[in-house]
Amino acid sequence: MFSESFGDAAQAKGVRCIGMFATLLLIAGIVAAAPEGGVKHVFPLSPGTTWTYSGDVRWTVSNTNHVRRARVGWQTRIVSARNSGATTAAVVSGFPFDLAWYEPQQKPGYAVLIENPRGVFVKRVNGKPEAEAFAQRAIAGEERGKQILRYPVRIGDCVSDDSEPRVGEYCWSVERRIREARGVAWEIVHRTGADHQILHIVPGVGITSYVYEHHGTVSSANVRLSKFVLSAK
Numbered sequence: 001m002f003s004e005s006f007g008d009a010a011q012a013k014g015v016r017c018i019g020m021f022a023t024l025l026l027i028a029g030i031v032a033a034a035p036e037g038g039v040k041h042v043f044p045l046s047p048g049t050t051w052t053y054s055g056d057v058r059w060t061v062s063n064t065n066h067v068r069r070a071r072v073g074w075q076t077r078i079v080s081a082r083n084s085g086a087t088t089a090a091v092v093s094g095f096p097f098d099l100a101w102y103e104p105q106q107k108p109g110y111a112v113l114i115e116n117p118r119g120v121f122v123k124r125v126n127g128k129p130e131a132e133a134f135a136q137r138a139i140a141g142e143e144r145g146k147q148i149l150r151y152p153v154r155i156g157d158c159v160s161d162d163s164e165p166r167v168g169e170y171c172w173s174v175e176r177r178i179r180e181a182r183g184v185a186w187e188i189v190h191r192t193g194a195d196h197q198i199l200h201i202v203p204g205v206g207i208t209s210y211v212y213e214h215h216g217t218v219s220s221a222n223v224r225l226s227k228f229v230l231s232a233k
Contacts, residue, residue: 041115042149043206044078045090048231051076051206055223057102067218074099074223075108076207078231080132084139087116091131096210097124099221100197114138114145119159121145148172149201153186172199182208182225 053074060067074094081090094108110131114121123138123145125131137143150159153174160171175187178200185200185208198211208225 041088042120042201042203043090043113043115044204044230045081045088045113045115046231046233047078047080047090048233049078050227050229050231051225052227053096053210053223054226055221057099057222058218058220059101059103060218068104070104072099072102072221072223073226079110079128080135082135082139087114087139087141089114089135089138091128091135095122095124096199096207096223097122097197099210099223100195100212101214101219102221112138112145116144117151119147119151120149121147148188148199149174149186159188169193180208182228185209 053076055072056069057072058067058069074096076092076094076096079091079093081088083089090113092111092113095111095113097111098106098109110125110128112123112125112131112134114123114135121138121144123134123143125134134143134145138145146161147159149172150157155174155176157174158171159174169191172188172190175189178185178187180200180202182205183202185202188199188201190197194216195212195214197213198209199207200209202208205225205228210221210223212219212221214220
């Protein structure tokens, strides 16, 4: 009787250990795939969510060497969103990248913002119909755009679609974490020989600042988030 009871107890203990080990593996997988801070999305992707930015832009008047400067207000808006499993693809009007090579009377363009367990991807497109079609292909796993963040986010990461290793150029480099009024932001920088771009991204809020600077012909933008409205949809 003693040996049978001991065997049953040992077997039960072994089952509990295996179950605990499997649970730890599952948790580790979730943590590795998820953004920091326990937020579901780094970018809130509910239709109707808006970000309003204000700041300075400079541009060179066409066919001259005259440089102009202005204060601008700029709105980014989630037009629509769709989900499939752990992937969300949102059609966005006025993504901050539109401010690169800004000119007066410039209208917001369209982009698709994709978030999945691997990170965040952006695809700039020509018009709303193309954006909607791309978003549908994205949730089907057929498209993904250019990656700007990789999960889990780590300081020193250099995120690029190029298979060759990059050291600080032609990739989105995660430079540091910065405490801001809206939370702790990741600062990510994209450098090329011609220009550079800087984004501050606060998990759960999105982009809180955007800088573009061309190194030749004058063209620049430096805007910060002044108003954020999270849609309840």
